[in-house]
Amino acid sequence: MQLIVTAINKAYSSVQAVKNVSFHINSGEIFALLGPNGAGKSSIIRMLVGMTKPDSGSIMVSYQSQHYDHVPRRLLGYLPEDRGLYPDKSIEKNLLYLAQLHGLSKSKALSEMDYWLDVFELTARRHDELKQLSKGNQQKVQLIAAVLHQPALVILDEPFSGLDPINQEKVVLFLQQLKAKGMTVILSAHQMAMVEKLADHMLLMAQGQVVLAGTLQQIQQQSQNQRQMKVGFSSEVNAAQLEQLAAVVTVQQLQARHYLLTLAEQASVSDCLKQLLQYGELTQVEMQSADLHQLYLAAMARHKPEAAV
Amino acid sequence: MISRQSLIVARWEFLRFFKWKQQLVSYLLMLAVIAAIALWSFFTDESQQQYRIAVPAELQITNTEQFQFQRPGIALETQLMQMQNDDSWHAVISQQDGQLVVHTLTGKKWLQQLDEVLQQHYRHQAAQQMGLNAAQLAALEQPIEIETRYLDQSYKGKDTPEKIIAIGALILLFVGLSTAFGQVLVSITGEKQQRVTEQLYAIVTPQQWMDGKVLGHSFSALKAMLTSALVMLLSFAVVSVFTKKAVDLSWLDISVVLWLIPFALLGVVLCASFMGAIAASIDDPNNSGKSAVMMITWLPMVFTFIVIDSPAGIGMTILSFVPLTSFAAMPVKMAMVTVSWWQPLLSLLLLLATVYWMRRVAGRVFLRGMQMYGKEPSWGDIVRWALSNKAD
Numbered sequence: 001m002q003l004i005v006t007a008i009n010k011a012y013s014s015v016q017a018v019k020n021v022s023f024h025i026n027s028g029e030i031f032a033l034l035g036p037n038g039a040g041k042s043s044i045i046r047m048l049v050g051m052t053k054p055d056s057g058s059i060m061v062s063y064q065s066q067h068y069d070h071v072p073r074r075l076l077g078y079l080p081e082d083r084g085l086y087p088d089k090s091i092e093k094n095l096l097y098l099a100q101l102h103g104l105s106k107s108k109a110l111s112e113m114d115y116w117l118d119v120f121e122l123t124a125r126r127h128d129e130l131k132q133l134s135k136g137n138q139q140k141v142q143l144i145a146a147v148l149h150q151p152a153l154v155i156l157d158e159p160f161s162g163l164d165p166i167n168q169e170k171v172v173l174f175l176q177q178l179k180a181k182g183m184t185v186i187l188s189a190h191q192m193a194m195v196e197k198l199a200d201h202m203l204l205m206a207q208g209q210v211v212l213a214g215t216l217q218q219i220q221q222q223s224q225n226q227r228q229m230k231v232g233f234s235s236e237v238n239a240a241q242l243e244q245l246a247a248v249v250t251v252q253q254l255q256a257r258h259y260l261l262t263l264a265e266q267a268s269v270s271d272c273l274k275q276l277l278q279y280g281e282l283t284q285v286e287m288q289s290a291d292l293h294q295l296y297l298a299a300m301a302r303h304k305p306e307a308a309v
Numbered sequence: 310m311i312s313r314q315s316l317i318v319a320r321w322e323f324l325r326f327f328k329w330k331q332q333l334v335s336y337l338l339m340l341a342v343i344a345a346i347a348l349w350s351f352f353t354d355e356s357q358q359q360y361r362i363a364v365p366a367e368l369q370i371t372n373t374e375q376f377q378f379q380r381p382g383i384a385l386e387t388q389l390m391q392m393q394n395d396d397s398w399h400a401v402i403s404q405q406d407g408q409l410v411v412h413t414l415t416g417k418k419w420l421q422q423l424d425e426v427l428q429q430h431y432r433h434q435a436a437q438q439m440g441l442n443a444a445q446l447a448a449l450e451q452p453i454e455i456e457t458r459y460l461d462q463s464y465k466g467k468d469t470p471e472k473i474i475a476i477g478a479l480i481l482l483f484v485g486l487s488t489a490f491g492q493v494l495v496s497i498t499g500e501k502q503q504r505v506t507e508q509l510y511a512i513v514t515p516q517q518w519m520d521g522k523v524l525g526h527s528f529s530a531l532k533a534m535l536t537s538a539l540v541m542l543l544s545f546a547v548v549s550v551f552t553k554k555a556v557d558l559s560w561l562d563i564s565v566v567l568w569l570i571p572f573a574l575l576g577v578v579l580c581a582s583f584m585g586a587i588a589a590s591i592d593d594p595n596n597s598g599k600s601a602v603m604m605i606t607w608l609p610m611v612f613t614f615i616v617i618d619s620p621a622g623i624g625m626t627i628l629s630f631v632p633l634t635s636f637a638a639m640p641v642k643m644a645m646v647t648v649s650w651w652q653p654l655l656s657l658l659l660l661l662a663t664v665y666w667m668r669r670v671a672g673r674v675f676l677r678g679m680q681m682y683g684k685e686p687s688w689g690d691i692v693r694w695a696l697s698n699k700a701d
Contacts, residue, residue: 049511052680078511084504086325100317101512145508 001027001063001075001152001184003048008057010043017043019208020057025186025201030179032195033188034296035205041188042081043208045157048186049078063152074103077151077183081158083142087131091122091141094130095148102149109148116144119174136167143171147178154178156187160194172197192293202292204299211299219295228294229269231276232258232284241279247272250301252294258284262298311520314513318521323528326492336536343544347551355419360399362423363388368402370430376423388412402427461621461646470560475617475644477541478569479610482576482637484537485530486606489581492526494600497588497675506679515679516672519589523581523668530577562644568653569640575660576636580606582667586695589675592685599685609634613641620645630656632663670695 003025010018018040025031033041046052047059050070061068063075085094092113099109117123120140130138139162147154159175160168168191175198178185189195195202196216204212204219212219235257242251242259247267252260263272269287276282290298359377364370366380381388389412391397400423401412409427413420436446500506509518546556584603591597612634616624620642628638635656643653673694678686686694 051507051510073512073514076511078508080504080507080511082504082507085508086505087503097317097321098508098512101314101509103313142508 001061003071003153003184003186004058004060004062005044005048006058006060008044008047008054008059010040010047010052010054012043017208018047018054021203021205021208021210022057023201023203023210023213025184027184028179028182029200030175030185030187030198032199032202033186033205034190034192034195034202035188035211036190036300038207039205040208041205042157045081045155045186045188048155049076061153071153071155075152077146077149077154079142079146079154079156079159081188083139085130085138085142085145088129090127090129091117091133092126094141095145098145099148104149112148112150113144116148119177120144120170135162136164139163140167140170143174147183150181151183153184153186156185158189159187160189160191168194192291192296196292204296206300211302212295216292219292220289227263227269228288228290229261229263229272230254230258230284230286230288231261231282233279234281234283237279242276245272245275247275250298252297260294262290262294262301311524312517314517315520315524318513318518319524319528322492322496322522322525323532325496325525326529327532336540339540340543343540343547347547351551355417355422358419360419360423361397363392363398363401365402365404368404370427373426375419376426471562471565471644472617473560474562474565475620475641476614477538478573478640478644479614479617479637481534481538482573483607483610485534485573485577486580486610488533489526489530489577490584490603490606492529493522493581493584494588494591494594494603496522496526497585498591498594501592502594510679514672515676516669519582519585519672519675520668523578523585523671526585527574527577527581530581531574534573534577565640565644568643571657572636572640572653572660575657575664576609579632579636579660579664579667582664582671586667586671586674586691589671590678590686590691592678597685609637613637617641617645630659632656632659635660673697 005024006022007020008018008022009016009020021040021044023031033044035041043052047054048071050073053069059069061071061075063072086097089097095113096106096109099112100106104112113126114123117126120137120143122137122140122144125133125137130141133141139159143156143159146156156175159171163171172194175185175187187195187199199216201215202213202219203210212222214222237257237259239251239253239259242248242261247264248261249264250262254260261272263269273282273285358375360375361377361379363381364378366382368378368380370378372378385401385403388398388401392399392401392412392414399413400420403410403412411420411423432450433446436449441449500509513521542558549556583606587599587603591599594600609628612628613625616622616628616638619625625638625642628634629642629652630639639653639656642648674686674691677690677694
């Protein structure tokens with residue numbers, strides 16, 4: 001399974017949801033679409049699924065020497081952003097129905113169901129109606145529904161949303177299992193720490209455009225000018241004042257009187273230190289490489305909506 | 310051609326609204342109510358009881374199975390007191406100023422039968438006084454038979470068993486479409502609100518999904534029609550057994566019933582497809598006026614009922630060929646007049662083509678409606694999609 005997206009655009013009424021986005025995904029990869037709400041992630045996913053078509057550009061899915069302009073249903077496992085199942089039916093009935101629609105025999109569907117219910121510790125509740133489950137458990141059932149038929153490509157729109165940290169870790173393990181089984185996974189998320197652990201490639205989007213793309217290392221290299229400095233002050237300093245400094249792009253308060261600053265591309269460290277000393281005595285100065293979360297925040301800060309500029 | 314996925318959706322939809330226990334309980338309750346009504350009328354049937362009637366000595370009336378006429382030879386006031394105090398008499402008859410007076414405690418149904426017996430007695434007495442014999446009296450009492458002959462050879466006649474079948478068919482169609490109306494609306498808008506549609510879209514095509522929905526709810530409607538027909542027949546049988554001691558189903562014309570089946574089947578599928586298209590365009594059933602439009606599917610039965618007394622007229626002829634009404638009108642027409650073989654066949658073919666078109670429209674409306682993401686399509690949008698030939 002290979003997926004190549006070339007310069008796709010999509011507009012809804014007057015809103016340009018996706019602008020000239022390109023990327024490619026190789027078989028067996030975990031690919032993450034990152035970005036704030038309204039960045040265009042779900043619009044891209046819906047085009048991949050075939051629910052909508054790009055206004056321009058192309059999508060090419062290659063699988064066993066066959067080519068398609070969207071992911072064929074038989075190859076697809078999908079967790080939509082707008083999700084839900086039949087609340088008055090049991091877990092087993094819901095999953096069996098969807099598995100049979102995917103073409104699985106009843107016995108095959110039941111054996112797959114046994115496996116995944118065990119993974120998510122839901123075996124004892126298989127006859128419970130969906131409405132009796134917590135939101136987190138309903139989410140797990142929805143994840144099982146997406147993979148029960150062992151699709152070649154799994155697209156998960158916000159798989160971590162609504163889950164507590166323990167269940168988020170379970171989903172990380174679940175996704176690693178999918179990769180181990182040879183499935184290609186596309187996911188959209190806000191949880192950078194999770195994505196950092198999982199994704200082979202990622203695409204960071206803002207306002208329908210690609211902001212950063214590549215592996216974590218590639219993104220960090222792309223952002224190598226994105227230096228970060230951890231500083232401590234001997235007395236209280238207003239973070240808003242620090243943000244006004246020409247050498248500083250973003251400010252994140254770590255603890256009392258301690259801040260993580262992202263430096264502007266052209267700013268020198270000595271210039272920055274001179275400016276910081278205006279606000280008080282420094283007790284700590286430490287340069288560090290940015291993690292995905294910080295790169296994300298810095299990239300978003302550079303791509304603020306035009307109205308807010 | 311119906312896909313395997315559509316059949317799975319159809320089965321799911323059918324079973325979603327089919328609860329064995331509830332169905333069984335409702336049938337048993339219905340039978341219990343019918344049996345209770347029949348038993349009540351049997352045990353309270355006043356014609357089965359005997360009544361003691363006090364009559365004047367000069368009234369030489371013959372006893373019947375129901376009425377025992379006795380001449381007590383005591384004063385009228387005493388007879389009336391006896392009737393009030395110890396139920397000696399069910400009624401006391403007196404003659405005052407040449408007029409017959411019936412005294413009784415309260416109004417009862419059997420008094421009408423008593424009235425008939427008395428009338429007959431006095432008619433016989435008058436006939437004897439006029440010197441008429443029994444045959445002459447019988448000739449006088451015989452009602453005149455009037456036969457109406459219709460020059461239109463195809464007309465089977467008014468108030469015939471055929472008309473009972475025709476009206477029964479309309480009632481059953483009404484039952485079926487009411488069932489489909491509720492279920493299609495709840496099923497499609499409910500799935501949208503429960504956000505299942507996008508998940509399903511990734512598994513089945515909009516057309517497969519809509520075909521499954523339409524089939525599933527059509528089966529539900531047909532099941533409702535079949536059970537209603539059985540309940541009607543059962544009620545008829547129970548009442549017949551209690552009243553006439555025998556079940557006579559000779560009026561049930563099987564050839565008409567056999568024609569009813571394909572028309573009912575296609576009619577229900579056509580209406581369910583139309584309802585599906587409308588329901589698929591509704592984003593929020595609580596704030597949409599579109600659901601009322603689904604009731605348009607009841608109009609074919611209303612129009613057919615309006616022209617039912619002119620089954621060979623131009624109105625019925627038009628209705629029986631227009632595919633939107635033919636499923637109701639053609640079986641009714643066939644029940645009441647003899648039609649050429651090609652007429653129902655042509656009507657069925659036109660209906661079949663319309664069903665095919667309507668299910669395509671429903672599939673298109675579902676897909677396009679879903680792509681609008683929360684915005685309800687206008688009537689203009691729906692008409693444009695309906696008339697579009699674009700493949701999905």
